[in-house]
Amino acid sequence: SLGFDPKLTASLTKAENLYQSSVDGFDLKSCLDHIRSFYEHLTIDAGQAIARNSGTSVVADWNSTMTFLNNSSFLSKQQDKFARGLHALLSDEGVHSLIAEQEFVRLLRNMVIEYGLMFLTMLERKGVTIKASNP
Numbered sequence: 001s002l003g004f005d006p007k008l009t010a011s012l013t014k015a016e017n018l019y020q021s022s023v024d025g026f027d028l029k030s031c032l033d034h035i036r037s038f039y040e041h042l043t044i045d046a047g048q049a050i051a052r053n054s055g056t057s058v059v060a061d062w063n064s065t066m067t068f069l070n071n072s073s074f075l076s077k078q079q080d081k082f083a084r085g086l087h088a089l090l091s092d093e094g095v096h097s098l099i100a101e102q103e104f105v106r107l108l109r110n111m112v113i114e115y116g117l118m119f120l121t122m123l124e125r126k127g128v129t130i131k132a133s134n135p
Contacts, residue, residue: 005045011038012113019109025099032094032105039090039112042130043069043083046123049130050074062087074126086111 015034022028040062047065050072051058058068070080090112093104123129 005041008038008041008045011041015109019105022102022105025101028100028102028105029094029097032090032100032108035109035112036087036090036094039087039116042116042119045130046074046119046128050123050128053128074123074128083115086115 011034015031015038018027018031018034022031043062044060044065047058047068048060051068054072058065066075066080066084069075070077075083086108089104090108093108094100120130
Protein backbone atom coordinates (compact mmCIF):
# COMPACT_ATOMS: atom_id res chain seq x y z
CA SER A 1 0.00 0.00 0.00
CA LEU A 2 3.01 2.32 0.36
CA GLY A 3 3.69 2.16 -3.38
CA PHE A 4 7.20 0.79 -3.44
CA ASP A 5 8.58 -1.98 -5.62
CA PRO A 6 6.89 -5.34 -4.94
CA LYS A 7 10.38 -6.87 -4.69
CA LEU A 8 10.84 -4.88 -1.48
CA THR A 9 7.70 -6.41 -0.02
CA ALA A 10 8.80 -9.87 -1.15
CA SER A 11 12.23 -9.37 0.43
CA LEU A 12 10.68 -8.30 3.73
CA THR A 13 8.30 -11.28 3.61
CA LYS A 14 11.22 -13.64 2.95
CA ALA A 15 13.12 -12.12 5.88
CA GLU A 16 10.11 -12.60 8.14
CA ASN A 17 9.68 -16.22 7.03
CA LEU A 18 13.35 -16.92 7.69
CA TYR A 19 13.12 -15.22 11.08
CA GLN A 20 10.03 -17.16 12.16
CA SER A 21 11.24 -20.56 10.93
CA SER A 22 14.97 -20.28 11.60
CA VAL A 23 16.68 -23.38 12.91
CA ASP A 24 20.18 -21.97 13.13
CA GLY A 25 22.41 -18.93 12.75
CA PHE A 26 22.70 -19.49 9.00
CA ASP A 27 18.96 -18.93 8.52
CA LEU A 28 19.20 -15.83 10.70
CA LYS A 29 22.13 -14.54 8.63
CA SER A 30 20.01 -14.95 5.49
CA CYS A 31 17.22 -13.08 7.25
CA LEU A 32 19.57 -10.16 7.96
CA ASP A 33 20.81 -10.23 4.37
CA HIS A 34 17.23 -9.71 3.17
CA ILE A 35 16.57 -7.02 5.76
CA ARG A 36 19.72 -5.14 4.72
CA SER A 37 18.75 -5.39 1.04
CA PHE A 38 15.28 -4.08 1.86
CA TYR A 39 16.82 -1.19 3.82
CA GLU A 40 19.23 -0.29 1.03
CA HIS A 41 16.67 -0.46 -1.77
CA LEU A 42 14.07 1.50 0.17
CA THR A 43 16.66 4.26 0.54
CA ILE A 44 17.72 4.07 -3.11
CA ASP A 45 14.11 4.12 -4.35
CA ALA A 46 13.41 7.17 -2.19
CA GLY A 47 16.49 8.93 -3.52
CA GLN A 48 15.46 8.21 -7.09
CA ALA A 49 11.95 9.59 -6.43
CA ILE A 50 13.34 12.75 -4.83
CA ALA A 51 15.81 13.25 -7.67
CA ARG A 52 13.04 12.83 -10.28
CA ASN A 53 10.81 15.32 -8.44
CA SER A 54 13.61 17.87 -8.27
CA GLY A 55 14.82 17.41 -11.84
CA THR A 56 18.21 16.07 -10.76
CA SER A 57 19.78 12.65 -10.60
CA VAL A 58 21.59 10.48 -8.11
CA VAL A 59 23.65 7.35 -8.60
CA ALA A 60 21.51 4.36 -7.62
CA ASP A 61 23.68 3.02 -4.81
CA TRP A 62 23.17 3.26 -1.07
CA ASN A 63 26.10 5.48 -0.10
CA SER A 64 25.55 7.98 -2.94
CA THR A 65 21.86 8.12 -2.09
CA MET A 66 22.56 8.75 1.60
CA THR A 67 24.90 11.60 0.69
CA PHE A 68 22.24 13.00 -1.66
CA LEU A 69 19.53 12.80 1.03
CA ASN A 70 21.79 14.56 3.52
CA ASN A 71 22.91 17.26 1.07
CA SER A 72 19.29 17.81 -0.03
CA SER A 73 18.17 18.28 3.60
CA PHE A 74 15.89 15.25 3.51
CA LEU A 75 17.89 13.84 6.41
CA SER A 76 19.46 15.79 9.24
CA LYS A 77 23.06 15.08 10.18
CA GLN A 78 21.89 13.03 13.18
CA GLN A 79 19.39 11.07 11.08
CA ASP A 80 22.16 10.39 8.57
CA LYS A 81 24.47 9.14 11.35
CA PHE A 82 21.72 6.89 12.70
CA ALA A 83 20.88 5.48 9.26
CA ARG A 84 24.55 4.81 8.48
CA GLY A 85 25.08 3.22 11.91
CA LEU A 86 22.10 0.95 11.39
CA HIS A 87 23.49 -0.03 7.99
CA ALA A 88 26.88 -0.79 9.56
CA LEU A 89 25.25 -3.03 12.18
CA LEU A 90 23.27 -4.85 9.50
CA SER A 91 26.47 -5.38 7.56
CA ASP A 92 28.62 -6.46 10.51
CA GLU A 93 26.05 -8.76 12.10
CA GLY A 94 24.67 -10.13 8.83
CA VAL A 95 26.50 -9.76 5.57
CA HIS A 96 30.05 -9.89 6.94
CA SER A 97 29.29 -12.55 9.53
CA LEU A 98 29.21 -16.29 8.98
CA ILE A 99 26.15 -16.69 11.21
CA ALA A 100 23.85 -14.30 13.06
CA GLU A 101 22.65 -14.28 16.63
CA GLN A 102 18.89 -14.24 17.26
CA GLU A 103 19.03 -11.20 19.55
CA PHE A 104 20.71 -9.06 16.89
CA VAL A 105 18.33 -10.26 14.20
CA ARG A 106 15.27 -9.44 16.31
CA LEU A 107 16.60 -5.99 17.21
CA LEU A 108 17.75 -5.08 13.70
CA ARG A 109 14.57 -6.45 12.10
CA ASN A 110 12.43 -4.29 14.37
CA MET A 111 14.67 -1.25 13.92
CA VAL A 112 14.55 -1.45 10.11
CA ILE A 113 10.78 -1.81 10.09
CA GLU A 114 10.33 1.17 12.42
CA TYR A 115 12.98 3.25 10.63
CA GLY A 116 11.30 2.50 7.29
CA LEU A 117 7.94 3.67 8.60
CA MET A 118 9.49 6.84 10.05
CA PHE A 119 11.46 7.49 6.84
CA LEU A 120 8.41 7.07 4.60
CA THR A 121 6.37 9.32 6.90
CA MET A 122 9.09 12.00 6.79
CA LEU A 123 9.16 11.83 3.00
CA GLU A 124 5.38 11.95 2.75
CA ARG A 125 5.35 15.13 4.86
CA LYS A 126 7.78 16.64 2.36
CA GLY A 127 5.53 15.65 -0.54
CA VAL A 128 7.55 12.68 -1.75
CA THR A 129 5.99 9.32 -2.49
CA ILE A 130 7.83 6.28 -3.76
CA LYS A 131 6.21 4.72 -6.76
CA ALA A 132 7.19 1.30 -8.04
CA SER A 133 9.31 1.67 -11.12
CA ASN A 134 8.71 -1.95 -12.14
CA PRO A 135 5.13 -2.82 -11.06
